[in-house]
Amino acid sequence: MKKYEIKLNRRDFLKNSSMVGMATxxxxxxxxxxxHGRALxxxxxxxxxxxxxxxxxxxxxxxxxxxxxCNEEHGIEDFGRPTTxxxxxxxxxxxxxxxxxxxxxxxxxxxxxxxxxxDVCPTGASFVRADGIVLVNxxxxxxxxxxxxxxxxxxxxxxxxxxxxQLPHAPRGKGCVESCTLCVHKIDNGENTTACAEACSKxxxxxxxxxxxxxxxxxxxxxxxxxxxxxxxSDLGLNTAVRYRGI
Amino acid sequence: xRDKTEYMVVEFxxxxxxxxxxxxxxxxxxLFSFITLEHEGHWLxxxxxxxxxxxxxxxxIFLIIAASGILNIASISSVFNIKIYxxxxxxxxxxxxxxxxxxxxxxxxxxxxxxxxVVAMTTFNFKxxxxxxxxxxxxxxxxxxxxxxxxxxxxYNKFVTKVGTFAFIWRVTxxxxxxxxxxxxxxxxGYGTLMAPLFIxxxxxxGTAIFYKILFWMDKGLGVSLGSxxxxxxxxxxxxxxxxxxxxxxLTHLTSLYVTKNHGFEIFLLFSQNIYTFLFxxxxxxxxxxxxxxxxxxxxxxxxxxxxxxxxxxxxxxxFAMLYTIIISAQAYPLDLFPGYSENSxxxxxxxxxxxxSIYELMLGLGGFGISAAIYIFAIMVLDFTPRYLDDEHTLxxxxxxxxxxx
Numbered sequence: 001m002k003k004y005e006i007k008l009n010r011r012d013f014l015k016n017s018s019m020v021g022m023a024t025x026x027x028x029x030x031x032x033x034x035x036h037g038r039a040l041x042x043x044x045x046x047x048x049x050x051x052x053x054x055x056x057x058x059x060x061x062x063x064x065x066x067x068x069x070c071n072e073e074h075g076i077e078d079f080g081r082p083t084t085x086x087x088x089x090x091x092x093x094x095x096x097x098x099x100x101x102x103x104x105x106x107x108x109x110x111x112x113x114x115x116x117x118x119d120v121c122p123t124g125a126s127f128v129r130a131d132g133i134v135l136v137n138x139x140x141x142x143x144x145x146x147x148x149x150x151x152x153x154x155x156x157x158x159x160x161x162x163x164x165x166q167l168p169h170a171p172r173g174k175g176c177v178e179s180c181t182l183c184v185h186k187i188d189n190g191e192n193t194t195a196c197a198e199a200c201s202k203x204x205x206x207x208x209x210x211x212x213x214x215x216x217x218x219x220x221x222x223x224x225x226x227x228x229x230x231x232x233x234s235d236l237g238l239n240t241a242v243r244y245r246g247i
Numbered sequence: 248x249r250d251k252t253e254y255m256v257v258e259f260x261x262x263x264x265x266x267x268x269x270x271x272x273x274x275x276x277x278l279f280s281f282i283t284l285e286h287e288g289h290w291l292x293x294x295x296x297x298x299x300x301x302x303x304x305x306x307x308i309f310l311i312i313a314a315s316g317i318l319n320i321a322s323i324s325s326v327f328n329i330k331i332y333x334x335x336x337x338x339x340x341x342x343x344x345x346x347x348x349x350x351x352x353x354x355x356x357x358x359x360x361x362x363x364x365v366v367a368m369t370t371f372n373f374k375x376x377x378x379x380x381x382x383x384x385x386x387x388x389x390x391x392x393x394x395x396x397x398x399x400x401x402x403y404n405k406f407v408t409k410v411g412t413f414a415f416i417w418r419v420t421x422x423x424x425x426x427x428x429x430x431x432x433x434x435x436x437g438y439g440t441l442m443a444p445l446f447i448x449x450x451x452x453x454g455t456a457i458f459y460k461i462l463f464w465m466d467k468g469l470g471v472s473l474g475s476x477x478x479x480x481x482x483x484x485x486x487x488x489x490x491x492x493x494x495x496x497x498l499t500h501l502t503s504l505y506v507t508k509n510h511g512f513e514i515f516l517l518f519s520q521n522i523y524t525f526l527f528x529x530x531x532x533x534x535x536x537x538x539x540x541x542x543x544x545x546x547x548x549x550x551x552x553x554x555x556x557x558x559x560x561x562x563x564x565x566x567f568a569m570l571y572t573i574i575i576s577a578q579a580y581p582l583d584l585f586p587g588y589s590e591n592s593x594x595x596x597x598x599x600x601x602x603x604x605s606i607y608e609l610m611l612g613l614g615g616f617g618i619s620a621a622i623y624i625f626a627i628m629v630l631d632f633t634p635r636y637l638d639d640e641h642t643l644x645x646x647x648x649x650x651x652x653x654x
Contacts, residue, residue, distance in 0.1 A: 083295035087594050094588035107584075107592070116433055122377035123370045142367050143359015145299040146377055152434035154582055154594065158299060158359060160290035174288050175359030232584055236433055247585065 049132035050182055051111065051213040051241030052197065053220050053229060058207040059104040064091060066106050066208060069199030073183065074170040077163070084160035088180045089196055094247070103247060106196065106208065108180040109134055109155040110232060110240035117147035117156065126177075132213075132241050133182045143175040152233050155179050182241075213241060250404050252334040253641075254631035262468030263624055270620035277614010280607040281356045289359065292608050297600035298578045303357040305571045306612030309453070310350030310619060311384070311425055312446055312570075315418040316454020318343040318391070322418070325394075325411025331480060331642050334634040335458075336407075340395045341632045342461065342623060343418075344388060349619030351384060353612055376427045383421040390414045399630075422447045429573070436512040437577025441499045448495050452488035453566045455481060456559035461623075463556045465633065473552050474639035482555050485562060486543050493536050496569075512580050515599070516572070523576040526568045535565010575602055 070076070070089045079085055089108040095101070111134045117126045118134065125141040128134050136147075148156045156179040159172060166172050169185035183194035197210040211220030223229075229243040257263060284291060294301040321339035324332035332339075355361055371378040390413060397403045397410045426446030429438040459481045465471040500517065503509045516523050539558035548554030579600045584590060590597030627633050636642075 079290070081290055082593065083297060083595070083600075084290045085296075087296075090592050090594040090596075092584070092590050092592045092596050094585050094590055096588055098587075103588070105585075107596075118372075119374050120377065120431065121372055122375045122381065123366055124372035140363070140366050140370055141360065142363045143361075144367075144377065145359070146375070146428075148296070148299040149578070150432050150434060152582065153584065154297075154596065157296050158289065160295070161288045177359070 044129045044131040044133075046130040047214060049213040049241060050187060051132065051211070051220060051243065052182075052194070053209045053211075053223055053243050053245065054106055055207045055209070056103050056105050056244055056246035058205040059091075059106060060205055061093070061102075061104060063204045065199040065202075065204040066196035067091060069195040070108075070180070073195035074181075075165070075167040075172070077161075079161050081160075084158075086157040086159060086178065088155075088157070088178070105244065105247060107153060107155070107232075108196075108242070109182075110153050110238070110242045111180075111182060113239035113241070115238065116150040116152065116236075120146045120150045122146065129184075131187075133184050133187070134179070135181055135184065136176065136178055138171050138173060138176050138178075141176040143177065145177060147177055151179075152236055152238070250333060250336075250398065250401070250407075253635045254334075254337065255633055255635045256629065256631050257469055257627045257633055259628070260469070262464070263628060266464075266468070266620065266624050270617045270624060273613045273617025274621060275617075276610045277353075277356070277612075277617055280610035280614065281361075284357075284607055284611070285361065291605060293602050293604040294608070295600075295602075297595050298575060298602040300574055300578065301602060302571075302604035302608035303353050303611045305567065305574055306615050307350045307354040307357070308425060308574065309567055309570050310346045310353065310615055312422055312450040313453040313457050314343045314346035314350060315387070315422045315425075316450030316452065317346060317458050318414060318418050319451050319454050320458050321394070321398075322411060322415040325407050326415045328408075331476065334637065334642065335462075336411075337395065337398050337632045338461070338627075338634070339458065340391050340398065340414075341626050342458065344391055345619040345622040345626070346457070347384060347387060348622055349615040349617075352618050353615035356611060356614070376424060376431055380421075380424045380428070383417070383424045387417055387421050390417050418450075419447060422450045429577075434582055435577045435580075436503075436509050436583075437516070437573075437580055439499065439503065441495065441502065442573070445492070445495045445499060448488065448491040449566055449569065452485070452492050452562060455484045455488055456562040456566070459485070459555060459559040460563070462637070463552060463559075465637075466552065469633065471633065471635065472638050474637055474642050475550070476639050476643055477637050478550070478552050478555055482543050482549055482558075485539065485555070485558055489536055489540055489543075489562065492566075492569075493532075496531075508583075508586075511583070512577070515580050516576050521599070523572050523579070526572045530568030531565050531572060534561055535568060539565070578602075 067089055074088065076086050076088060089106055092105040092107050094103040094105060111132055113128070113132065115126070115128060115134050118128055122144060123140045123142055125137040126134070126147050127137060143158065145158055148158060156177050158177050159174050162174050163172055172178060186193055186195070192210070194210050197208040200206060200208040209220050209223060211218040213221060213224070215221055224243065227245050229245050230247055231240045231243060292301060318339055320332055321336040323329050324336050355364055367381065371381070373379070394410045394414045397406045423443045426443030429442040430440045432438045462473055462477065462481070466473045500513060504513050515521070516527060518524065539561045542548045542554055542558040542561070545554065548557070579602060581590070581597050581599060584596065
């Protein structure tokens with residue numbers, strides 16, 4: 001039986017073991033730095049602006065994966081009363097007046113930089129977070145619906161019904177106004193995606209791209225540079241965080 | 248100058264009892280509606296995610312602008328120094344408080360979270376005209392309380408002109424604020440900046456008409472006989488204000504029609520077959536504008552207290568129809584998110600939204616009327632708001648006497 005001699009002096013041992021140690025710990029430290037969500041006491045940063053690019057060329061008639069995913073993610077129920085039921089995201093079907101061309105447009109809160117809903121809210125319950133997400137503070141919303149009157153995108157819903165079994169990450173309640181949160185709970189968890197974008201990529205047509213508009217290296221920024229995109233009602237000068245291709 | 252008018256505390260009578268019973272039953276109905284909506288949610292109303300402000304808001308705004316308008320009678324005396332209205336000053340200020348309270352209560356009880364009134368009163372976003380209105384409304388109450396104090400306390404009667412002028416400025420600002428709620432909505436084609444002056448004019452008209460109704464009731468129910476001079480003055484005021492509102496209404500629509508992108512809405516409102524077209528032409532213009540003018544220019548009717556009452560009732564009806572048309576029609580007309588395309592969705596994009604107010608909304612609104620009426624009847628029975636005489640001998644007598652003193 002052949003004997004193996006380990007020739008290892010103290011210096012080599014320390015060198016090798018420290019390298020192994022670094023190789024073991026470093027990815028954890030490095031990737032955790034990349035992927036970690038914000039700590040609860042850490043405010044959202046203005047260095048980011050979350051947004052979406054929706055390619056209507058890829059959005060098809062029959063698919064409603066984004067709508068279903070949003071409803072499931074936030075526990076939005078159908079009470080069978082379509083005029084009062086909540087919708088955070090909806091699909092618009094546009095038909096061109098002369099050519100008859102049809103376009104499918106997923107429509108939700110456009111997360112304006114200068115949102116009219118925030119301007120008119122008497123208590124300041126509607127607000128823009130530092131990272132550009134427009135939210136409703138459910139503790140100070142008095143349910144006056146002035147924000148709904150002012151929203152140019154009809155993106156907000158008033159909760160007309162008693163709700164039960166709400167999800168912890170989606171605080172909702174009767175008598176308050178609500179709208180798309182850009183899946184803020186996912187962003188704060190470091191997932192950096194939205195339920196609609198995920199569903200569109202998995203079950204749909206990859207029409208929704210989510211990302212940081214302020215990061216030049218992000219895919220959304222690259223595509224915004226590469227393709228012609230539009231804001232809905234750009235004439236209002238609201239600088240929306242949701243942009244569209246193909247309209 | 249001291250107020251020489253003789254006032255009285257109204258005593259319990261059949262008229263006050265009837266008034267009180269009606270007021271209390273309206274309050275009970277309103278309270279029932281509020282509790283039901285608070286418990287069940289707003290799905291019981293006709294309001295929805297398309298028509299977010301409905302009949303309760305029409306009632307609330309009706310009462311709020313009537314409140315500011317009804318103070319005009321006191322202002323005419325204190326600010327514009329027309330003495331014949333002096334004896335109506337206290338009543339005018341009282342009615343302003345009553346109507347404003349009723350209107351604000353409807354507004355608050357219709358909130359999704361009325362329990363958070365404290366939040367609304369303590370947390371402000373000063374970019375919102377709504378937040379400013381909270382100050383304007385509560386300040387209005389305080390200014391009128393001061394105004395009443397100056398009117399009641401003989402020693403302070405000399406300050407009435409100054410405080411009255413301040414109250415007049417405040418009320419114009421308040422109605423500007425109320426009108427601006429609709430002026431500052433970028434998304435809706437049906438609203439615009441002319442809403443503020445239109446609301447001021449409407450407040451003057453509505454305030455005068457409601458005040459006259461109260462005077463008529465005082466005449467028949469409390470035995471405070473109305474002189475022909477007062478009737479004639481109110482007739483003239485009604486005519487001025489009907490023309491002012493009519494002029495501003497024409498101006499609003501002509502201005503809007505000049506802008507091509509607003510054609511769709513104007514055609515929808517003025518020249519279509521829907522409830523708003525009917526309300527505009529038949530109720531607002533026909534019943535609320537032309538018919539009262541015909542009555543007020545009719546030689547026989549215009550001189551009778553009943554004729555002016557009839558015109559006042561028609562004006563009140565027309566004003567309510569006008570507010571309903573303004574508030575609801577602009578919401579019913581769809582937003583045009585994608586010009587050049589027709590839109591369709593499960594959220595009623597591109598569709599004209601229908602709205603049928605429910606009984607709960609009506610009950611809530613009536614509750615507001617009930618509160619206004621109850622405060623009024625209670626106040627006149629505990630304090631001397633009501634002038635004892637409004638006949639020509641007293642009103643003209645005082646007028647002439649003061650004229651000769653100043654001359």
